[in-house]
Amino acid sequence: MSVPHPVVAAVTQRITERSARTRAAYLRRVEAAATEGPVRAGLGCSNLAHGFAGCGGQDKVTVKESSTPNVAIVSAYNDLLSAHQPMNEYPAWIKDAARAAGGVAMFAGGVPAMCDGITQGRTGMELSLFSREVIAMATGVALAHDMFDATLLLGVCDKIVPGLLIGALSFGQLPAILVPAGPMASGLSNGEKAHVRQLYAEGRATREDLLASESKSYHSPGTCTFYGTANSNQLVVEVMGLHLPGATFVPPGTPLRKALTEAAGRRAVEISALGPEYTPLARVVDEKSVVNGVVALLATGGSTNHTLHLVAIAAAAGIQLSWDDFADLSAVVPLLARIYPNGQADINHFVAAGGVQFLIGTLLDAGLLHADVTTVDGPGLDRYRREPVLDAGELVWRAGPSTSSDLDVLRPVAEPFAPDGGLRMLSGNLGRAVIKVSAVAPQDRVVQAPARVFTSQQEFEDAYRTGELDRDVVIVLRQQGPAANGMPELHGLTPQLGSLMSRGHKIALVTDGRMSGASGKIPAAIHCTPEAAHGGPIAKIHDGDLIRLDAVSGTIEVLADLGDRIPADHTVSDEEWTGTGRELFAALRKAVGPADTGASVFGPGYDCPETADEEGLELTA
Known part of the structure; x- marks a missing residue:
């Protein structure tokens, strides 16, 4: 195992020290919520009866007896978002897989999912960031019934994955696996798309030209293929150990995608407190995994939205991540990928060049990722060097690529595109x-x-x-x-x-x-x-x-003296901030914090009870 890079080690240590009190308080809350058996066993008879009334067949018996794991499915499925449309079929697959593994899975709740591509430049975009908080709260509502022993979080895009994760971290005693959908096939190249957009802005292309171009770019179910927040989400959470290895960029509508979704259902049963490998979410999301997420973001030139989202996610786990941590890590983490808009390749080209498996391998070998972490797949990040394949119809993992097949898209640490993360x-x-x-x-x-x-x-x-x-x-x-x-x-x-x-x-x-x-x-x-x-x-x-x-x-x-100037006041009043549902979010606008603490309405997450001691806690089955 490689020795951690000294800056990576130092940043992780200072985050740990800075977060000692708040992390301990978070773990204390989670420990208090953990139970040896299913929490539903302690529900009143009427409460429990309500909880399984909608079940059928053996599922009702299983939930009633409280003897086997019950997995919550929390989904951001809708038909409007191409990245989420494939999730229509997931609950049925997961339920079958959970039964086969000796458990039950129930659709616990849906969360909203906005498409920033649709709302871009429209007033609906002003609800986009706040939708993260709504998703977190909706996840909390779904899990608040005390009926579940593990969670599967179905989501891909922008504010959705952070919201799901923030919500699930409030139930950190439960294991949680994020389940992706994968990218759409490559269409019109991102460079051509950008060129037509600029021509349209200059009046040298018609609306028909622009719509034809956009339709060729965004043309089928699956995640958009440029390296925006959606694909940054997916890569970052895999490196944090929250996906099954290699699950991130497998296309929708393929046998492998279905097999991985079913495997997530089985794995959720295995890592529940009633399974053989209890792995609560609070143990997976720790200081080292948060640093790993930042490193992966920097090494690939990912979305700047994660300077908000990763801070907010960390805060939800009692971890105090700062912009200075991003900056210090960026100074030593080399840029290893060129994916549009940081290059001409799209996410499918990145996968073909070696993808997440090669990226994790070269970063681990250089000591830029912490290898000694807990993941939903088991101990150690080395297992994420593997890639999933179907062998005679069975899902197996094999060694992933150890070299890049396209150095114009993906490079090893020894031959980076740039010496820093950009x-x-x-x-x-x-x-x-x-x-x-x-x-x-x-x-x-x-x-x-x-x-x-x-x-x-x-x-x-x-x-x-x-x-x-x-x-x-x-x-x-x-x-x-x-x-x-x-x-x-x-x-x-x-x-x-x-x-x-x-x-x-x-x-x-x-x-x-x-x-x-x-x-x-x-x-x-x-x-x-x-x-x-x-x-x-x-x-x-x-x-x-x-x-x-x-x-x-x-x-x-x-380059002017601002000392005597009065700030210009153009703040929009609540009376003006109406339409497209904005008036429903007025309370969030009043409560939201600054960008450098995650732009969250939940506060920075650092004001934890003083009764918390400063020693880290470890959840056990």
Whole structure:
């Protein structure tokens, strides 16, 4: 086993020390909730009768006797999201597999699932980040019936996987396995798609041209093939040991996908407290697995949304992860993958080149991942070097690739695309921000230009169409933070910004909003905090102020004295923040925390009872 890289070891140690009290308090809560037998055995007769009234046949007998594991299925299935549509068939497969393994599986609850691709640039996008909290709460509702001994979490995209995981961590005494659906087949290349989008932004392509292009890109059930938040979710949670090995990118509608889904049902029975290998979620998600998730994100140039989501997930487990941890790990974790928007390949090309198995292997060999972790498949991350295959119709795992078959897409640690992970923290008199530079050309990583300030995407688009921005300019788009309007993704601005850059101008974006996994060639200082709605420095910028964004030195500065300026107040009132269901989320907008603590309405998760001792606890069967 390789010795952990000294920086990886040091960051993990400081997270552990920083989190000692809060992690111990979390584990104490989980330990108190754990029971030797099924918790449903302690329910009153009326309560229990309600719990199995809908069951049929042997399932009713099994649940009634409380003698075998009952697995909760919590699903984000809907027909609208291509990535989730394949999950329609999963519950039936899982139920059969659980019965065969000597257990029962019940559909415990559904959670909402938004498509950011559909809501992009629309008011519905202002609910997107808050949907993570709703999903977490819905997961909590599903598991609150005290009927279950393990959980299968069915979800893929954006806020859905983090929400499912945050919710399940409140029931950390239960084992939980995340069950993916896999990517759609490759369609129109991402580079061609981006080109047509830019032509449309410039008025050189029609809406019919654009729709034809998009339809060829997003054309079938399965996850979108670019390396956005959905595919980042999947890769990160596999490296955290929350998928079965190799389950992440197997396409939907294949015999192998079905076999892996059935295997998840069987495995959930095995790792329940009533099975032979009790593996509660609280034991899988620990400081080392969280660091492994960050390393995987950085090594592949994944979605910037995870600077929010991983912080929030860690907090739900009592672990205090900070942006400084991301920055310090990024400095030593090399960039090993080029997947669009960080390259021309899509996720299927990444898989063909060696995929998650090769990535985990080369990172483990270099000491950049912790090998000594608990996973849903068993002890040790080495088992995730294996890939699943069907042998005479039976699911087996074999050794995964030890070399990359395409060095233009995936490389070993010894031959990286870049020496660092390409995710950097910026700080200065504008506060703190995140920038992803893995797809930004070196010559574009330092921009100094006059500011042009906007408070809505529409204002920016109007200025672009009139030619006002045809120059060197730093676009400041504020009042886009979580407390302002729910922190919508802004990558709908990318075609216009790319068009300006292609004309030879120095272009950058500074925003308290998000740019998502589609962050590309435009230098973008995002998640700026404190946000404008809280009077942050970004609210004091005037048109024409010189702004210097320096991703090399890690600074974001306005070259003006902000001391006597009064923050501009463009905060949208509750009365104005209505329509598309936004009024239903007003309470969340009031409660949400800052970006650097995960932009969560649950708080940073660090205010745990003082009675908790500072020694880690270990759950046992």
